[in-house]
Amino acid sequence: MLRKVLLASVAGLVMLGASAQATAQSAPATAAATSAWQDGLFGVRLDREKGRVLARLSPPDAEGVIGRYLYQPGLSAGLGMDNAGLDRSGLGQTQIVAFHKVGGRVFARFENHRFRAFDASDDEQRAVAASFAPSTVWATDVIETGADGSVVVDLSGFLTRDAVNIAGRLKRANLGSFKAAQDLGHLALEQTLVFPDNVELQTVQTFTSDEPGGELSRIAPDSRAVTLTVQHSFIRLPDDGFQPVPHDPRGGSVGQAMAVDFAAPLDQPVMKRMARRFRLEKTDPSAARSPVKKPIVFYVDRAAPVAIREALIEGGNWWAQAFEEAGYQNAFRVEVLPEGAHPMDARYSIIAWVHRETRGWSTGSTVSDPRTGEIVRGVVQLGSLRDRQDKMIIEGLVGAARAGTGAEDDPDRLAYHRLRHLSAHEIGHSIGLAHNFAASRYEGRASVMDYPAPWVIADGDRLDFSQAYTTGVGAWDRYAIDWLYGDTPGQDPQARRLALAAEAQGKGYRFVGDSDTRPLGSLQPYGAMWDNGEDPVAEFANTLAVRRIALSRFGLGNLPAGAPAADLRRVIVPIYLYHRYQTTAVGRQIGGVDYSYAVSGAGHERAEVVPADKQRAALEALMQALSPAELDLRDDLIDLLSSVQSGNPDRQTQIELFEGKTDAVFDPSSAAAAATEVVFETLLAPERLNRLIEQQRRDPGQLGLVETLDRVALAVGPGAVLSPRQAELRRVARARYAAHLSALMQGKDLSSTAQGVVRDSARRFGEQLKRCRGDRLETAQCAYLADALIGPVEGLKALSATLPVAQPVPPGAPIGGGEWH
Template identity: 25%
Template sequence: MQSHLCILAVLGHFLLLAVPAAAQTPALSASGGGLLAAAAREDEKSFDEVVRGYRASQGLFTVYTNLEENRVLIEIAPEQFERLFLCNVTLEAGDGLYFDSGAMLDNFPFIFKRVGKRIQLIHKNVYYRAETGTPIGRAVERAVSSSIVGSAKIESRPHPERKSVLVDLSSFFVQDYAGVANALGRHKIDFVFDRSESYLGPVSAFPLNVEIEAVLHFKNNRPRGTDGRIADGRSMQHRYRYSLSTLSEGGGSYRPRPADDRVGHFLTLHQDYTDPTAETPYVRYINRWHLEKADPSAALSPPRQPIVFWLERTVPLEYREAVREGVLLWNRAFEGIGIEGALEVRQQPDDAEWDPADVRYNTVRWIVNPGGAYAVGPARANPFTGQIYDADIRISADLVRYLVREREDYVIPLAGPAALTPLLTRLPVSQLCQFQAGLASEAAFGWSVLAARLGGLDPTAREAQAYIHDAIRALVAHEVGHTLGLRHNFRASAAHAHAHLHDRSRTQKTGVSASVMDYNPVNLAPRGKPQGEFWNSGLGEYDYWAIAYAYKPFEAIEESAGLARIAERNLPYGTDEDAFGFDARGIDPVTSPFDLGSDPIRFYRERIEMAGELLATAERGYLRKGERYQKMRRLFSQALRAHATAAASVPKFVGGLYHRRHHRGDAGDQLPFEPVSAARQREALAFLGRYIFGAGAFAFSPSLLNQLPPERFEDFSNTPFYTARIDYPVHDQVLDIQKRALGRLYHPIALHRLADLPLHYAKGQPRFTLADMFSSVRSAIWEEVTRHQSISSFRRNLQRAHLAQLLTLAGPNPQAALWSALGIAAASGASAPPEDAASLARADLTALHTQIRRALAKGKLDALTRAHLDASLARITELIEPASGRSGD
């Protein structure tokens, strides 16, 4: 991921930005000499006096270290004041509980500015610009504000010859720069930054960069359990790496490449006020590495300088080959544009002295963050050109554990496929990735299904090792794609016909999905059918296309036309702000995470049938003698997860619009929007009616439910003592699944879109309306009432949830009521539901009022059904007949 942490359209404060080539200069001014001389005072110590006893290291800046005093000074020369540099911030070592190690935080341009006897380190605002020296340029300069990151007093008189001054680095960098205390405070965790016990670690100077380590201490006077990952809950330490470097200009030959919204790349952007008549004030460059052919005339040439990834010595030996393959997979795409060996993989020796956090090394790192099943692959780019110059992929050691089993089932089992995310990230939302957590759940589900079919699966067996190997390779390929500048593509998985998913002769050429940048699930064959590839073994067609747009060599004169020809192919592409996860803002039902094939409804149908197969196998004796029953609880949660994902995804067809990023005249000349056909929407509702809402959707045997104990072993947090329910909360979990579907169908945004949908259909084309949705859902959920039958406990819960939706829609303040009922925040774009929805809700309530009265009068109902219907009738009556009260039977 240029990460990711596998979601959405708004760009954050620290997004890397770009300027025209004419403005690519690292020096804003060279001021400072006169001010330095003027400020010198006789009572200040001389330069040599201050650094006496210090060890000097020369580089981009000269730094002086005194180990006895634990003090580091930096020398700033006159020509280095008000000159642009870059600062990269990395969380080099976290605490193993709240924050992981190796997290890339910020990348920002800065200057040193002298103000009297102090030096300020200023984050320079380069996000709004205009041509230097023009009136509008001066106006922009006055209008935008830069930010002070740190301030330090001058420690000496200027050097007598160099005129440089000294400042203490700790004043700049020993601070809670990343906002750890605030991040934890939002979670009611009371750690505060402790300046007195924080200090600078090793500082190294190199010709193009200076590496600064800061060891920060956080204390907590009200500690809570820490899972043993923090030795003492009152204290934790972090290590941060600050890399100060020059601005790379790509050797003089790098040209920023303009972005195109038809292809998915991370962007560097700024607003340019120079030309007020421009179509857009934004200048957008894609983020990419500086790759050039060594021999531009050759059809296939190695690069002048390859992209080198080092496998850190922390990567376990047994996974290094899978990681290597995942990185090198991308060479196929570069070969397609004439660059051979664009990426290289090298192994860090065990005795290497260089630090993987050094900005000069791109690494794949294994980290330990117990309970965190994730991987991220961010990259840093020049804020003026978009040129990527540093990338580090980190993979949680626990992720491999979860490839073959679900997480320990202490929490609600359906917390979601991507519930574990680092608390601290400064990445823009467009760069967050949660593929790894979902992949872990998918892999665990696939492992359980295969184990059930085979009567067990030995993790040491060749086939099992290949399964894990291929999953890691797919994960690494996804993350490397991010480091190459590629964004997610959630439409790619729908590019291939469902019938071809297990045809190895096809998938080995085109991939299981059209892109490794999708959140691709494990590709499981239905029982009795040949099994194809579980994971993408190669790149998809989209990946070749996106790499060609970013990296194909062009002469300057032909670049614009060449890029247009590539983009016009318009392969299926939809990213985070198109999918919005499972949020109601996502309108395209084939732009979703964790589906596969051109028919998502069929995919989810097969998944739920596999979940049923898994539970049926469990009934026949999944456990071997001596195995613990806790394994059954994890398996049961895996089966329910298949229903949960379907319940969140399939409702996207109802009121859905297929969304394309086409430009006029592109291949096929299709319009950006196409309404989902009425037949397809009815198919989706039929699916929900059977597999999510249906009376037989959740039928579990007593024997199975009596085999679902939680873990009873003690752990570092005494979790068994805090478990709310020892028995499995089966009704709660099923209702949670059903509410996912209801919440999507009745979300105000979805209702508004469904109200608009008839306007999108061509004349004579069958239409699907709000009225169709309301009547279909009511008929599916209240079927027993029309048949005068007793109602099961699962269905009673579902009917209460549906009734609550209708009552809030038809009530006096449906907007606030729905927000509360659905857990919708105003930030998600929620609005008052359409008036027609309120009218239809009232019509549904009126129909139910009549049907329930008849069922109570004529049906042979059990006591619980009668009580449930009587209570439902009372609630409806209170709304539709408030004056007269409940009418007689």
């Protein structure tokens, strides 16, 4: 720990020196604070008396355009609430804005570049442009026309628009219907920055509502009025020297710039996709390896604590290796943001340290030219509570006393390693790379663009953390950077990329993105998040073993000294559900079809069904997760988990506990219900059940829907006599299965054959329950569920009302709710 602090201090001193030099270079920014005209991308003058910003734009061209810029709105000060999409450093939509002078008026128009005619005549291009509407978003009167034809306008109205759709985002987050209160906002004139290639302007905007959403009261001092700060970046449009890269589904690029090309030949697709990437040019284009004209530099927010910065810089700089191998020397680096520089200044690609009330996602986004896909700026947002969650998970596995020891299982050390990975991951998005959720399955975890669960190995009764996190970018990352940025002198770039993609597929590299991973019913067997290991079933056994070891010694030692004992309720959630993501990876094998992002003629176009033996092994593994022995907890631990916290509730903790039905006392049955839900939500997804019908139609020897449901019924139905404590946990799993059967029968997502099988299986299960034997607890529940499953539809509706299929499961991702990144 001491070494870590010393390293952070030395790194901080070195970076302060670099920051001072960079600050001196950025000195022109302060000149815009005067009332004189400041010349830059366009002229700016601040009228402090009237609180307005005057802009001096160019003389009109032949079409009346007096200025055309890349326009990027964002938030300098955010809401602080997860999943509202209103975070500090968050971005709105990148647009190309053109200011048109028509008579004595100026109109701001967002141009429409989604429909074009590439490499076509002027007449063809004009016809396409006239066929699709642009968006005129603002207009004002001309204040003054200069002798040279330049035009002076007051930009204030353009700047005080709801540029990032704050009202819409608040409504989508169920926080209420808000409207902009113009009299409660103003221009932040002191934050104006004017440079040759960009102008930065800022507005403080307040939105009001008579009926704000209840949760907003936890964030805002007065939830009826929400005040945010909006940054407006006007950026010089890139010149024509950038070479767009056609998107290849095998390349691993993210967020393609897309356009419909109405001039495309009949033998080519009309949809044109261009990968997003920075402009990276060698000083010697003829050399296989060369320094670059302008490196890609990401700057770490000075708001991040020094030790955090160290991890972010170290992990972010992993990408330098990939660029070096692609032939670009000194092409990438991460350093601290110059002192005095603004994180929203468009000149800087930024790694922002973002605070929210609760733990949430981190993101990597770009400001890019919608015409070509050229990235002009990367913006990474890192949630500041993520490292605390990672540390808590490790403390839940090994105990809080290990923190600060410097050992392989030191929670502080592992949280630091996770931050390095997080930095590399989100920067990866901001340099143009997509998630690759298959990468955990090959080449020793082949990509930082996967979601990494700490890989802990059960070794007897010991937990081995030596492979918890990787260091450096992986084989897939190096390939993806080479594909996106690399070039070989004398070789056609497109032919080179085709050869690279074919070579990667030949090596067995797999690529699975978000759309084939996030849906619970996804059938892609390689698409899983937070999983480990080449064999998902084998790793599932290891994950359960790790869970058993951790739970066997779980107790007060998993809390720091002096912490409220009630915190144990939060710490146990990711440990009790430690197997949740590996469960999903196993479930993806059932009905699984290995399909790829293929291109015609490459030899990988044919999808392959997961072999029957692997599917049946996966089903057996899931049944193990439903066993009462796996769902049970020690009595002494249950007693410890019934401590509560006094005073006002803490939202961060409140949302991450098992919801119980026993008042304040810890409810083991509700925890067990959440664990069984993790199995059923994937296994019984309608897409999977439909697929089981189809795969057995083609191969009678494959795992089918009848066999699958019969096996579940055997696992949770009446059978061997259990002890009272385990019998109740079997009833918990049984009730969850009945709830899913009820929901499936009332839904519309099953094929007619699958619906028939589900109804028949529900009836047979109900008849089985009618014959159950045991004490009155057992027979009473069996009768209740049987009557609902084999009776009229009203019984199903009543069952759904009392046992809803949406069993609450505490937030899991990011590592431990919410939506994407």
